[in-house]
Amino acid sequence: MTTLLGELSVSPAVSVILPVLNEEPHLAESISAILAQDYSGAFEVILALGPSSDRTNEVAQDLAACDSRIKLVENPSGKTAAGLNLAIAASDNPVIVRVDGHAKVPNNYLSLAVLILRETGAVNVGGVMAAEGITQFEIAVSRAMRSPLGVGASRFHTGGEAGEVDTVYLGAFRREAVIAAGGFDERYTRAQDWELNHRLRKNGGKIFFDPRLQVTYRPRPNLQKLAKQYFQYGRWRRVVSRSHPGTVNFRYLAPPFALVGTLTSVFLGLITHPIFFLPATVYGIFILFSSLLIAKSVSEFTYLIAVIPTMHFAWGAGFITSTKVLR
Numbered sequence: 001m002t003t004l005l006g007e008l009s010v011s012p013a014v015s016v017i018l019p020v021l022n023e024e025p026h027l028a029e030s031i032s033a034i035l036a037q038d039y040s041g042a043f044e045v046i047l048a049l050g051p052s053s054d055r056t057n058e059v060a061q062d063l064a065a066c067d068s069r070i071k072l073v074e075n076p077s078g079k080t081a082a083g084l085n086l087a088i089a090a091s092d093n094p095v096i097v098r099v100d101g102h103a104k105v106p107n108n109y110l111s112l113a114v115l116i117l118r119e120t121g122a123v124n125v126g127g128v129m130a131a132e133g134i135t136q137f138e139i140a141v142s143r144a145m146r147s148p149l150g151v152g153a154s155r156f157h158t159g160g161e162a163g164e165v166d167t168v169y170l171g172a173f174r175r176e177a178v179i180a181a182g183g184f185d186e187r188y189t190r191a192q193d194w195e196l197n198h199r200l201r202k203n204g205g206k207i208f209f210d211p212r213l214q215v216t217y218r219p220r221p222n223l224q225k226l227a228k229q230y231f232q233y234g235r236w237r238r239v240v241s242r243s244h245p246g247t248v249n250f251r252y253l254a255p256p257f258a259l260v261g262t263l264t265s266v267f268l269g270l271i272t273h274p275i276f277f278l279p280a281t282v283y284g285i286f287i288l289f290s291s292l293l294i295a296k297s298v299s300e301f302t303y304l305i306a307v308i309p310t311m312h313f314a315w316g317a318g319f320i321t322s323t324k325v326l327r
Contacts (some may be wrong), residue, residue: 127213
């Protein structure tokens with residue numbers, strides 16, 4: 001099916017939507033950056049508030065009390081896809097821009113996103129997930145997340161030339177295309193953005209990456225939360241591959257192979273012959289050299305030795321152990 005869309009005006013009204021859960025440390029900064037946009041058209045900010053266990057909702061209410069452009073909707077489940085759909089339902093503007101509560105956009109983000117939508121005819125445009133840490137650990141994670149040695153060659157992580165892609169980070173959407181595709185699939189805890197972009201492309205829409213769209217992303221603050229994040233990424237990417245056969249490429253299979261290969265190598269090396277330690281040794285050398293190339297200091301190098309394999313192995317473990325089938 002091909003989605004036929006009308007032409008966007010020069011400065012269409014925009015709805016910026018955020019699914020928000022436990023974002024107390026970053027929410028005020030994120031919203032302030034949105035409100036400071038240089039966009040010449042009208043825009044609103046809709047926060048879908050989940051059942052946070054910190055002061056996120058109080059922060060959101062204080063922000064809404066200070067600016068009438070901010071709207072609050074309840075998201076009882078706390079699930080990202082449900083929150084996005086509730087925010088979309090509370091809006092009627094022709095452009096929907098997704099932002100996360102731990103992300104910070106530059107002040108020309110809306111202007112640039114609308115311009116790219118108009119120039120390319122795309123139904124969704126996005127740019128670089130510019131990871132930027134505050135603590136030494138977070139800085140190390142951000143280095144890994146912006147390097148192909150840590151996360152592969154996805155343009156929204158590492159940058160690259162503008163052009164059509166399978167998916168983008170966050171995204172600025174043509175509302176009518178999202179509605180025609182059925183919105184975000186609420187069965188997905190993760191990877192709901194990739195899955196929606198897949199359906200948008202099946203409907204004849206274009207997904208467009210432009211490196212000028214830079215979004216500051218705050219990484220997880222410790223190794224445990226990072227491992228949980230990447231485990232969920234791997235788990236739900238496997239769910240997508242079951243729902244949409246033929247969408248897995250080598251980049252997605254590399255972490256599971258690294259995990260299985262390393263564990264098998266160590267096991268066989270211990271019970272049979274030391275020669276079998278070779279694959280694990282090669283992977284270990286890869287981690288050391290990758291950390292050395294990415295790091296900008298000794299402390300970053302030390303963290304990266306743990307961060308990079310955690311990202312690889314947690315993603316791989318999630319992919320391998322995922323048994324969920326959506327119906």
